[in-house]
Amino acid sequence: xxxxxxxxxxxxxxxxxxxxxxxVDENKKSKTFExxxxxxxxxxxxxxxxxxxxxxxxxxxxxVFKLTPSSGLGSCRYKxxxxxxxxxxxxxxxxxxNKLDIKAFFYIGxxxxxxxxxxxxxxxxxxxxxxxxxGIPKTxxxxxxxxxxxxxxxxxxxxISTVTLETYLDSSVYINNGIFILETMGRDAGWxxxxxxxxxxxxxxxxxxxxLPEVPFNEEKFIKDVEKKYKEQNHVYIVASEGLKDNxxxxxxxxxxxxxxxxFGHAQLxxxxxxxxxxxxxxEITTRVKSLELGVLQRCAMHISSSTDVEEAYNAxxxxxxxxxxxxxxxxxxxxRLNGNLYNTEFFSVKACDVANNVKYxxxxxxxxxxxxxxxxxxxxxxxxxxxxxxxxxxxxxxxxSIFTK
Amino acid sequence: xxxxxxxxxxxxxxxxxxxxxxxVDENKKSKTFExxxxxxxxxxxxxxxxxxxxxxxxxxxxxVFKLTPSSGLGSCRYKxxxxxxxxxxxxxxxxxxNKLDIKAFFYIGxxxxxxxxxxxxxxxxxxxxxxxxxGIPKTxxxxxxxxxxxxxxxxxxxxISTVTLETYLDSSVYINNGIFILETMGRDAGWxxxxxxxxxxxxxxxxxxxxLPEVPFNEEKFIKDVEKKYKEQNHVYIVASEGLKDNxxxxxxxxxxxxxxxxFGHAQLxxxxxxxxxxxxxxEITTRVKSLELGVLQRCAMHISSSTDVEEAYNAxxxxxxxxxxxxxxxxxxxxRLNGNLYNTEFFSVKACDVANNVKYxxxxxxxxxxxxxxxxxxxxxxxxxxxxxxxxxxxxxxxxSIFTK
Numbered sequence: 167x168x169x170x171x172x173x174x175x176x177x178x179x180x181x182x183x184x185x186x187x188x189x190v191d192e193n194k195k196s197k198t199f200e201x202x203x204x205x206x207x208x209x210x211x212x213x214x215x216x217x218x219x220x221x222x223x224x225x226x227x228x229x230v231f232k233l234t235p236s237s238g239l240g241s242c243r244y245k246x247x248x249x250x251x252x253x254x255x256x257x258x259x260x261x262x263x264n265k266l267d268i269k270a271f272f273y274i275g276x277x278x279x280x281x282x283x284x285x286x287x288x289x290x291x292x293x294x295x296x297x298x299x300x301g302i303p304k305t306x307x308x309x310x311x312x313x314x315x316x317x318x319x320x321x322x323x324x325x326i327s328t329v330t331l332e333t334y335l336d337s338s339v340y341i342n343n344g345i346f347i348l349e350t351m352g353r354d355a356g357w358x359x360x361x362x363x364x365x366x367x368x369x370x371x372x373x374x375x376x377x378l379p380e381v382p383f384n385e386e387k388f389i390k391d392v393e394k395k396y397k398e399q400n401h402v403y404i405v406a407s408e409g410l411k412d413n414x415x416x417x418x419x420x421x422x423x424x425x426x427x428x429x430f431g432h433a434q435l436x437x438x439x440x441x442x443x444x445x446x447x448x449x450e451i452t453t454r455v456k457s458l459e460l461g462v463l464q465r466c467a468m469h470i471s472s473s474t475d476v477e478e479a480y481n482a483x484x485x486x487x488x489x490x491x492x493x494x495x496x497x498x499x500x501x502x503r504l505n506g507n508l509y510n511t512e513f514f515s516v517k518a519c520d521v522a523n524n525v526k527y528x529x530x531x532x533x534x535x536x537x538x539x540x541x542x543x544x545x546x547x548x549x550x551x552x553x554x555x556x557x558x559x560x561x562x563x564x565x566x567x568s569i570f571t572k
Numbered sequence: 573x574x575x576x577x578x579x580x581x582x583x584x585x586x587x588x589x590x591x592x593x594x595x596v597d598e599n600k601k602s603k604t605f606e607x608x609x610x611x612x613x614x615x616x617x618x619x620x621x622x623x624x625x626x627x628x629x630x631x632x633x634x635x636v637f638k639l640t641p642s643s644g645l646g647s648c649r650y651k652x653x654x655x656x657x658x659x660x661x662x663x664x665x666x667x668x669x670n671k672l673d674i675k676a677f678f679y680i681g682x683x684x685x686x687x688x689x690x691x692x693x694x695x696x697x698x699x700x701x702x703x704x705x706x707g708i709p710k711t712x713x714x715x716x717x718x719x720x721x722x723x724x725x726x727x728x729x730x731x732i733s734t735v736t737l738e739t740y741l742d743s744s745v746y747i748n749n750g751i752f753i754l755e756t757m758g759r760d761a762g763w764x765x766x767x768x769x770x771x772x773x774x775x776x777x778x779x780x781x782x783x784l785p786e787v788p789f790n791e792e793k794f795i796k797d798v799e800k801k802y803k804e805q806n807h808v809y810i811v812a813s814e815g816l817k818d819n820x821x822x823x824x825x826x827x828x829x830x831x832x833x834x835x836f837g838h839a840q841l842x843x844x845x846x847x848x849x850x851x852x853x854x855x856e857i858t859t860r861v862k863s864l865e866l867g868v869l870q871r872c873a874m875h876i877s878s879s880t881d882v883e884e885a886y887n888a889x890x891x892x893x894x895x896x897x898x899x900x901x902x903x904x905x906x907x908x909r910l911n912g913n914l915y916n917t918e919f920f921s922v923k924a925c926d927v928a929n930n931v932k933y934x935x936x937x938x939x940x941x942x943x944x945x946x947x948x949x950x951x952x953x954x955x956x957x958x959x960x961x962x963x964x965x966x967x968x969x970x971x972x973x974s975i976f977t978k
Contacts, residue, residue, distance in 0.1 A: 211747065336871065467735070
């Protein structure tokens, strides 16, 4: 009998480990592979033969691992070279696979990781190597094309909409309140910022303005909107995506920063909240302006995760085993939302190369006419993804999480 | 029959509304007052006769209000003048009390609010006015003297220790990890930063260094500690209080800021995380340094509140009614921790003037010898305060909160 290997890549999410456990459990049921090995720190760790055997792990640890946020197998940001130019890494990877009798490699990741899935499967096909390469989606950014949404987004959206409501309440306790700016992640797509539309009080949405990277940021319009709303309400609540760009396509947040880049050439963002805060201060609308950057909390706040999201991530892991059994390689598990009044989904598969390096933006018809908010379509799309609470494990009154690294 | 009035003051907490509901419920049981009125926006709103009747509020709304974070009656930061110099505000307040047949005024707040309780009760005594003034403690800072701890702190500590663990996991997924700095609130006392000691993985504490305002910050020692730990672990996790001061007593965070002050003359802080980040970058220990400021989330994250804290806040409201029935005025409800293996508390009362403008620091014997962390005594003191989860109300899959302002 043969084995399989699973690994995680890219930025963590709250539910990325659920997919690992879903795959391990499905393998136990289907007896597809003798062992599920895990590569620690993604492809980078696999190249160093940093590999463990999850099939030898006891069930209790796996149950806790399923509800542990962040990449518990470790992660990497590693761009594989074009094998036509340099195949040394490919040779090394497939010789390690061969040594461990690995017939399937499952890679949990986002756009960049699907690039790796696509390249590895292409290479295997070219060399007639019988190893299937299958992608499992994850990203809080929800920016993968074709799939209805990505595991990880629902929990991030739940955290964001919850703290939007809580910080709204916090920011409106005085007679004279100021302006509150919440900065979310979202380099290219505004899904995370858009999810703040779920925050409601007395069934009314509480966010005054939501700014998405999909709409070129117009400083004059922003000032005008905020000034007017502040006069009306003595309080303005703004949500802004870190990826806001001006009308020439430059990130607002890099206009005043030095502009570091990661290995994929993405600009390291941050600071849009403070940028907007300074616009308001310079215009002297009020001196009471607070900006809060949610930062990495968005991708690890398992304590307020969505059970819908956790279960979908788990089932996506199981679906990957089924995709293998169909003989697929170079494909990613994807989610289809079924028609009907109740939220319901099924899995299908898409070519990893069609996902890699592509982006799913918030569609125009989810954005309001003014370009400073989202509409009911966005609300209806996001809302089912945050449903349901998760009961975490506690040990001696403290949350119990479990990882395989360190 | 007579009425009473309750109001909230100062910075919000997650459980400040629980105390209001505890008082309303105890009044229903004890039939002490005909009506519980609430002043919106504290003393500032009372001066404007912005007063509602909570006894006419339906039970469902009150139940939701009990589990709603942030000052749901509105708040203020209003320092009352010395009545020997100007008694106009005092006259106005007691004439409003008289008009509404108010025999007791309950004020939920921290140090500054107890100053108001003390002044109002002194004035009433001097003028032979039969209105009792009673304080109910609240502050996430846990810096009120005499009381074992303050309602609001346990939930803030639970949020901080939870996200410490979650961001620790997030910050350690790569082969080469960097240095993560979590900045907590805490202007004078380091209780909030100290609460990160509860974050454990495999029963081991995960925070490498905790910096408290109680220990003068030593730049050289900091650099040395961090450099050594980074070499050992390739990852350092640091928690720092916003109120860190150098050995001359200057706030680190104001060394490079303009230094705004609020109405009480407190410096507006923020930015310690970035200050430490720059120290590390300048020393070239690593370029991978992330700093996250938790900001107001610490005082409004009801979604991960402590049920111990919620119930104590609720019972503190009830205890205030009992204090009134004893004939007390100018006192604050305080919490005594009873001896024994199991956590258990009872209420007693302290003079508001002994609380006002005093600070309870993290004691020396809670801090480690190196001055860069806390010990088991701190752990044992804080841990019982975070115990137990709260089931919030949900409406149509979204959290349901309810307030009386807006």
